[in-house]
Amino acid sequence: MNAPLQGHAASNLHTVAPLLAVDNVSLEYRTPERVVRATHQVSFEIDPADRYVLLGPSGCGKSTLLKSIAGFIKPCEGQIRLLGQKVEQPGPDRIVVFQEFDQLPPWKTVKQNVMFPLLASKTLKRREAEERALYYLEKVGLSAFADAYPHTLSGGMKARVAIARALAMQPKILLMDEPFAALDALTRRKMQEELLLLWEEVRFTLLFVTHSIEEALVVGNRILLLSPHPGRVRAEIHSHQYDLHSLGGVEFQASARRIHRLLFDEAPEAEQALGFADIRIAY
Numbered sequence: 001m002n003a004p005l006q007g008h009a010a011s012n013l014h015t016v017a018p019l020l021a022v023d024n025v026s027l028e029y030r031t032p033e034r035v036v037r038a039t040h041q042v043s044f045e046i047d048p049a050d051r052y053v054l055l056g057p058s059g060c061g062k063s064t065l066l067k068s069i070a071g072f073i074k075p076c077e078g079q080i081r082l083l084g085q086k087v088e089q090p091g092p093d094r095i096v097v098f099q100e101f102d103q104l105p106p107w108k109t110v111k112q113n114v115m116f117p118l119l120a121s122k123t124l125k126r127r128e129a130e131e132r133a134l135y136y137l138e139k140v141g142l143s144a145f146a147d148a149y150p151h152t153l154s155g156g157m158k159a160r161v162a163i164a165r166a167l168a169m170q171p172k173i174l175l176m177d178e179p180f181a182a183l184d185a186l187t188r189r190k191m192q193e194e195l196l197l198l199w200e201e202v203r204f205t206l207l208f209v210t211h212s213i214e215e216a217l218v219v220g221n222r223i224l225l226l227s228p229h230p231g232r233v234r235a236e237i238h239s240h241q242y243d244l245h246s247l248g249g250v251e252f253q254a255s256a257r258r259i260h261r262l263l264f265d266e267a268p269e270a271e272q273a274l275g276f277a278d279i280r281i282a283y
């Protein structure tokens with residue numbers, strides 16, 4: 001499936017700038033008492049329509065990295081570029097979905113919640129904003145709930161509103177920070193499935209953060225493995241062959257075990273990487 005690139009094909013491919021380039025990025029929190037390094041010299045590239053996953057244990061700097069890509073935290077080393085432009089502040093081309101969907105203002109209906117960022121950022125006038133909100137609510141299966149208030153919705157439905165609200169802004173890249181972590185196991189699985197179906201339909205570019213190996217394999221087409229604190233790149237693997245139907249399969253389980261070893265072994269051996277068709281190892 002992944003034929004090696006040769007000659008012109010390979011060199012042409014590398015002249016196309018990636019959508020997002022994270023280049024040798026280190027991130028720190030500074031307080032008067034101490035400096036906490038969250039990530040150390042992390043590099044990766046995301047292409048349009050990627051479902052790119054940052055995977056690593058709690059505290060390895062995933063959220064910090066996402067906030068930096070969103071423009072909220074400046075790297076102390078390295079650079080982040082979106083379509084070649086250095087990221088220096090937040091912008092409507094990068095929208096974040098966090099796990100706290102209860103941030104939906106309770107006094108606004110579902111439709112008003114989805115319209116709000118479009119109006120607040122003056123992206124669209126009210127009429128167009130309403131049209132676009134209804135379009136994306138239909139995409140996430142919530143047309144019937146456009147006039148409902150958030151407190152009447154289940155956790156999964158609130159997640160879908162948050163996704164519709166983010167996609168309605170039509171960002172260059174959608175950033176999701178453990179968006180389904182607070183949901184029960186069945187709802188979480190359902191949301192993963194819906195996210196993949198939505199991606200099939202809309203083909204947005206996704207950067208998805210998780211600490212779940214299974215979720216990474218299901219959601220991602222590529223996975224960046226980060227070491228424990230401070231996060232460094234351990235490896236990048238291709239995982240497009242998996243979806244929810246692969247869960248529990250022999251190959252899927254073997255990949256999950258290999259990822260586990262790559263993430264947590266102190267002295268990983270090169271042979272652990274052999275099971276993956278494409279892998280970049282960096283220690």
Ligand SMILES: Nc1ncnc2c1ncn2[C@@H]1O[C@H](COP(=O)(O)OP(=O)(O)O)[C@@H](O)[C@H]1O
Binds near residue numbers: 038059060
């Ligand atoms: N506001 C903060 N001030 C100081 N240290 C922080 C702050 N936020 C996170 N950290 C530290 O930075 C590291 C990375 O945190 P985080 O990005 O939240 O990791 P993850 O999302 O992978 O769990 C952790 O050691 C965490 O304790």
Ligand SMILES: [Mg+2]
Binds near residue numbers: 062063064177178
């Ligand atoms: Mg986090």
